Amino acid sequence: MTTVFLTRSSLPRPALIEADAAAILRDHYGLTGTLDELGSQQDRNFRLTTAEGRFVLKVSQADYAMSELEAQHAAFAHLAARLDGVRLPRVILTKSGEGIGTAEIGGELLRFRLLTYLEGEPLTRRQHLSVKTIAAFGELAGRLALALSDFTHPGIERELQWDMRHAEAVIRALLPSLPDADHRAHLETLTNEAAAALQPHLPLLRQQAVHNDLTDDNTVTLGALPDGVIDFGDLSRGYAIAELVVTCAALLHHGDGDPFTILPAIEAFHAFRPLDEAEIAALWPLIVLRALVLVTSAEHQAGFDTENAYIAANAEHERRILEVATTVPLALMEIAIRQTLKRFTPPSPISGGKLLPTLEPATVSLIELDVESAALDDVNWLETPVEFPLLAKAAAETGFAATRYGEYRLTRTRLLSTAPGETFALGVELLLPPGTKIAAPFAGTVRLTGNALILDGTEASLILRGAASELRNGATIYAGAALGEAGQNGRLWVQLCRLPGIVPPAFATPVQAGAWATLCPSPKTLIGFDCDAPLPENARLMEIRKRHFAQAQKNYYARPPQIERGHREHMFDVEGRAYLDMVNNVTILGHGHPRLADAVRRQWTRLNTNSRFHYEAVAEFSQRLADLAPEGLDTVFLVNSGSEANDLAIRLAWAAAGARNMLCLLEGYHGWTVGADAVSTSIADNPAALTTRPQWVHPVVSPNTYRGPYRGPESTGPYVALVKDVIERLDAKGERLGGFICEPVYGNAGGIPLPPGYLKEIYAMVRARGGVCIADEVQVGYGRLGHYFWGVEQQGVIPDIISIAKGMGNGHPLGAVITTRAIADALENEGYFFSSAGGSPVSAVVGMTVLDILEDEGLHRNTRETGDYLKARLEALGQRFPLVGAVHGMGLYLGVEFVRDRETLEPATEETAAICDRLLELGVIMQPTGDYLNVLKIKPPLCLSRESADFFVDMLAHTLMEYGTPRR
Known part of the structure; x- marks a missing residue:
C-alpha cells in the first residue's frame, strides 16, 4: 500500500500543453473554443468556452486505474438523485460514445474526460467566510456524506495519499524528503501528538464512500452560500468522518486565526449526519493530520514539480491551516466540539485541601x-x-x-x-x-x-x-x-x-x-471562598426582550452583543469587547461624558419637575436655542424626541396655514408618531409606506442627485418642476397647502445634499400659497455637518420651523421646535401644548451642558476637520473597490453607497448587510440605510478621533477585500 501512494505522490502532472488539449477536444469531441488552464496538483485541467457552453477537460496519468474514473462518473449520477439544490458535473461522451478516453501524447499514456463546467465563484477566493457560509459548508458536507453512505463501486477501493486512513503513514513517508531539519522535527512532533490522541478511536471509526476533497477550492457558489461540488478525483472508501475533516481543514485559513470559527460547520454537519462518540473524539486529531498531509505533500511535490504554480499558490494557506489547527491543545478543541454538539459531560470537581490555611x-x-x-x-x-x-x-x-x-x-x-x-x-x-x-x-x-x-x-x-x-x-x-x-x-x-x-x-x-x-x-x-463571577445572561435577556418588548421595536444585528458601557466613540459589551461606534448620532458628545453626568446628578438631586413650573433652566435654555437659530426664529417648544418635534411642527403648520395638505419627499423619514409617520415615505422603515399615506400627504420625487431620475448638480430645475406639478394639481382642485417638510440634507438616503437652490425655489412656491416650510434638522443639524450648524445654511434659506432632537441631549430624551412667535401663537388658538419631560429642569440642564461641551471641547471644529479627513479616505476606497459607488454627505454625517454596477447603479443590498456584519466582528458598529439598504450610515459621536477614523476606514477596506467585488 505504502509503495502505491508514494509512487503516485511523486508523479508530476502530465506534460500536456494547450495545443494538445485543443487537439483532444477537436478530435474526440468535435469542440473548439477558448482554452484556459485551471490549477491542479497532479492532473491537467482546461476550461473550454464555446458558443454551446463551458466545459472542463481533465487529463490524468494512466497510473490512475480506469475503474477509479468510472467510479467518479457513477457517483455523479448517484448524488444527482439524492442532493436537491446541489449542482454537480455531468459527463460529456466522446464522438464514439465513451466517457473516458485514452491518448498517448509526448510518450505518455494519458486518460482524458470532458465534464460540464459549473459556473460560480470558488469559496477559496473569499478571504473571510461568514458564520452562515461556514455553517452552509458544513451542511453541504453532511448532506454529501449521507448521500454517499450507500454508494458502492469497485473503483473506490483504492490506495490514495489523501485517504485519512493512511494519513500518519503518508506524513512519515514524506517527511524525510523535506530539506529543513528543524521544520521536519516540528512536523514530526505534531504528528506524534495527533496520532497518539487518535489511536484509541481508530478501530471504531465508520467507513464508507467519501468525496474526500470537499474544500473551498472544490465548492462553487452563484450567491452567498456554496451550491456546487466539483473535482471528484479523490473519491474513495475511507472514514465517514473524513468528509467533515477535509472541509474543516479547508475552512481554517478563512477564520482570522481562531480554530473555533469552524464550529458552526461541525454543528451543521452533525445535524444531517450525526457523529458518534469515536468520531467526536477523533475529529480534531484527524484535522491536524489532514493539515500535516497537506503541508508535507505540497512541500514534497514542490521539490520535483517546480513549475506547478497551483502548488505554490496553495502552499501559503496550507501552512496557515496547520498553524491555526495547532494553536490550541487537542483536548481543548474536543471539549469545544462536544459543547457545540451538546454532547459534553462536565468533569467532576477537583478535590483538595486548603491552599491558604490561615485565610478567613x-x-x-x-x-x-x-x-x-x-x-x-x-x-x-x-x-x-x-x-x-x-x-x-x-x-x-x-x-x-x-x-x-x-x-x-x-x-x-x-x-x-x-x-x-x-x-x-x-x-x-x-x-x-x-x-x-x-x-x-x-x-x-x-x-x-x-x-x-x-x-x-x-x-x-x-x-x-x-x-x-x-x-x-x-x-x-x-x-x-x-x-x-x-x-x-x-x-x-x-x-x-x-x-x-x-x-x-x-x-x-x-x-x-x-x-x-x-x-x-x-x-x-x-x-476557601466563592470567587466566581456570574456569567453574562445575554441569551436569557434577549428571550425576555422578545417575550415582552414589542417586536416592532427592532434591534441591530441578528445576534446582537449586549452593550452595557460606553466611553467617547467606543462601546463595550459584557464580554469586554470594545466596538467603535460609527452609527450613534444620538450621543454627539460621546458616551459616558463625565461633565454631563455630573450636571444631571447635580440637577436631579435638587429638582426635576415639568415646565409649567417656573425655574431658571428652562428660560436660559430656550434663550440659547433661539440665539442659535436662523434670524427670525425666536420661539421655542421643548419636547421629548424627534418624532414629537416633527409631529408638533406639522400641527404648527396646520394651525398657521389653516390647511392640512403637506408636501414631503419620497425616501424621507421623520418619525413614528401619527403625524411624523404620515409624512415618512422611506420603505426601508415601512415597506407599506407608499400605499398607506393619508390623503393630506403628497410625496414628491426625491431630489436624489446620485440615483434619482435627474443626476448631478444641474438637476435643480427638473426636480423643482416635479414639485411644481404636484402643487399645481392641488391648485387646480382648489385645495390649499399647509406646508412642506424635508431634511435639508437627505439623511435617510445617506447624507445626500439637495441640489443647489432647491429649497429656495420650493420654499418660495410653498409660501406663495400660504404654506409653512419645515426643516427637519433632527439628524443633520446641530453641528453634525461640520461646515454648518444648521443644514439649511448649505441651501442659503431660512425655514419657518426647525425641528431638532437626538444630539441635543446626548442620549437624554430631548427635542425642540424653533419657530416664529406668530406661528407659535397660532397653535395656542387651538389649545395649550405641554410636554412633561421636554422642558424639565434636568432636560434643560442637559441641553445647556451639551452646548457648553460642544463649544469648550471644539467639537464643531473636530467635526469639520475629522469629517473632511474621513470623507477623503472613504472616497479613496472608490478608486480601489468597484463596489463603492459614491460617498455622500459632509462633516460626520456621511454615507457610503454600494452598487454592483456603477452604470446601472444596481444596489448591493446583500453585500452591504454582509459588510456590516463583518465590521461588527472586526470591532466596528455600522448599519445600512436608504430605501435599498445599500448605504452605510456613518454618524459617529462628534468627538471621533483621527485614529478612530483611520481604524474605521482600514476595517472597511479590509472587509471590501473580502466582500467588495460586485457579484457576477
Whole structure:
C-alpha cells in the first residue's frame, strides 16, 4: 500500500500543453473554443468556452486505474438523485460514445474526460467566510456524506495519499524528503501528538464512500452560500468522518486565526449526519493530520514539480491551516466540539485541601472588574492600570482582597482591535499579607517554569505566580506540605489546569472561554471562598426582550452583543469587547461624558419637575436655542424626541396655514408618531409606506442627485418642476397647502445634499400659497455637518420651523421646535401644548451642558476637520473597490453607497448587510440605510478621533477585500 501512494505522490502532472488539449477536444469531441488552464496538483485541467457552453477537460496519468474514473462518473449520477439544490458535473461522451478516453501524447499514456463546467465563484477566493457560509459548508458536507453512505463501486477501493486512513503513514513517508531539519522535527512532533490522541478511536471509526476533497477550492457558489461540488478525483472508501475533516481543514485559513470559527460547520454537519462518540473524539486529531498531509505533500511535490504554480499558490494557506489547527491543545478543541454538539459531560470537581490555611473567608473582599463594575465608573481604566490599585484599596479595608474567577474584565479590553481581547479570567489574583503561608492542596510534583510554580497532581495542576518558595524543580511533596508563602508585595495568582504538562493562559478570549473554563476550573474549593463571577445572561435577556418588548421595536444585528458601557466613540459589551461606534448620532458628545453626568446628578438631586413650573433652566435654555437659530426664529417648544418635534411642527403648520395638505419627499423619514409617520415615505422603515399615506400627504420625487431620475448638480430645475406639478394639481382642485417638510440634507438616503437652490425655489412656491416650510434638522443639524450648524445654511434659506432632537441631549430624551412667535401663537388658538419631560429642569440642564461641551471641547471644529479627513479616505476606497459607488454627505454625517454596477447603479443590498456584519466582528458598529439598504450610515459621536477614523476606514477596506467585488 505504502509503495502505491508514494509512487503516485511523486508523479508530476502530465506534460500536456494547450495545443494538445485543443487537439483532444477537436478530435474526440468535435469542440473548439477558448482554452484556459485551471490549477491542479497532479492532473491537467482546461476550461473550454464555446458558443454551446463551458466545459472542463481533465487529463490524468494512466497510473490512475480506469475503474477509479468510472467510479467518479457513477457517483455523479448517484448524488444527482439524492442532493436537491446541489449542482454537480455531468459527463460529456466522446464522438464514439465513451466517457473516458485514452491518448498517448509526448510518450505518455494519458486518460482524458470532458465534464460540464459549473459556473460560480470558488469559496477559496473569499478571504473571510461568514458564520452562515461556514455553517452552509458544513451542511453541504453532511448532506454529501449521507448521500454517499450507500454508494458502492469497485473503483473506490483504492490506495490514495489523501485517504485519512493512511494519513500518519503518508506524513512519515514524506517527511524525510523535506530539506529543513528543524521544520521536519516540528512536523514530526505534531504528528506524534495527533496520532497518539487518535489511536484509541481508530478501530471504531465508520467507513464508507467519501468525496474526500470537499474544500473551498472544490465548492462553487452563484450567491452567498456554496451550491456546487466539483473535482471528484479523490473519491474513495475511507472514514465517514473524513468528509467533515477535509472541509474543516479547508475552512481554517478563512477564520482570522481562531480554530473555533469552524464550529458552526461541525454543528451543521452533525445535524444531517450525526457523529458518534469515536468520531467526536477523533475529529480534531484527524484535522491536524489532514493539515500535516497537506503541508508535507505540497512541500514534497514542490521539490520535483517546480513549475506547478497551483502548488505554490496553495502552499501559503496550507501552512496557515496547520498553524491555526495547532494553536490550541487537542483536548481543548474536543471539549469545544462536544459543547457545540451538546454532547459534553462536565468533569467532576477537583478535590483538595486548603491552599491558604490561615485565610478567613469572611475577611476577603472581592473586587469587580467587569463592564458593569461601579468601581470603574470614576477611574480612568482605559489609560491607567487600575486592577492592582483597586485590589490594594479593598485589601486595605479588610486585610484580604481577590479578583473574581470567570469574569470578563473590562480592564482587559483593547480599543480599536480587530479581534476580541483575552478578557475571561481563568484564575484568581489574591492580595495577601506578606508571608501568608501557602500549602499544597494535593500531592504532586513541583514544576518551575518562568515566574510560575506549578504543582502537578493526579487530577490537575496548580499554577501559582508570585509565591516565594525554596522548592526545587521536580520535588515531590504531599498534601498539606508547605509550598511557600506570599511574596513581599502579597500578590498571588492562583489557577488550576486539568491538562498535564502545559502552562495555560491566564485569560481566554470570549469565544474560547467555555472550553478553557473546563480545562481551568475555578479554584474556589481550594482557596476557601466563592470567587466566581456570574456569567453574562445575554441569551436569557434577549428571550425576555422578545417575550415582552414589542417586536416592532427592532434591534441591530441578528445576534446582537449586549452593550452595557460606553466611553467617547467606543462601546463595550459584557464580554469586554470594545466596538467603535460609527452609527450613534444620538450621543454627539460621546458616551459616558463625565461633565454631563455630573450636571444631571447635580440637577436631579435638587429638582426635576415639568415646565409649567417656573425655574431658571428652562428660560436660559430656550434663550440659547433661539440665539442659535436662523434670524427670525425666536420661539421655542421643548419636547421629548424627534418624532414629537416633527409631529408638533406639522400641527404648527396646520394651525398657521389653516390647511392640512403637506408636501414631503419620497425616501424621507421623520418619525413614528401619527403625524411624523404620515409624512415618512422611506420603505426601508415601512415597506407599506407608499400605499398607506393619508390623503393630506403628497410625496414628491426625491431630489436624489446620485440615483434619482435627474443626476448631478444641474438637476435643480427638473426636480423643482416635479414639485411644481404636484402643487399645481392641488391648485387646480382648489385645495390649499399647509406646508412642506424635508431634511435639508437627505439623511435617510445617506447624507445626500439637495441640489443647489432647491429649497429656495420650493420654499418660495410653498409660501406663495400660504404654506409653512419645515426643516427637519433632527439628524443633520446641530453641528453634525461640520461646515454648518444648521443644514439649511448649505441651501442659503431660512425655514419657518426647525425641528431638532437626538444630539441635543446626548442620549437624554430631548427635542425642540424653533419657530416664529406668530406661528407659535397660532397653535395656542387651538389649545395649550405641554410636554412633561421636554422642558424639565434636568432636560434643560442637559441641553445647556451639551452646548457648553460642544463649544469648550471644539467639537464643531473636530467635526469639520475629522469629517473632511474621513470623507477623503472613504472616497479613496472608490478608486480601489468597484463596489463603492459614491460617498455622500459632509462633516460626520456621511454615507457610503454600494452598487454592483456603477452604470446601472444596481444596489448591493446583500453585500452591504454582509459588510456590516463583518465590521461588527472586526470591532466596528455600522448599519445600512436608504430605501435599498445599500448605504452605510456613518454618524459617529462628534468627538471621533483621527485614529478612530483611520481604524474605521482600514476595517472597511479590509472587509471590501473580502466582500467588495460586485457579484457576477
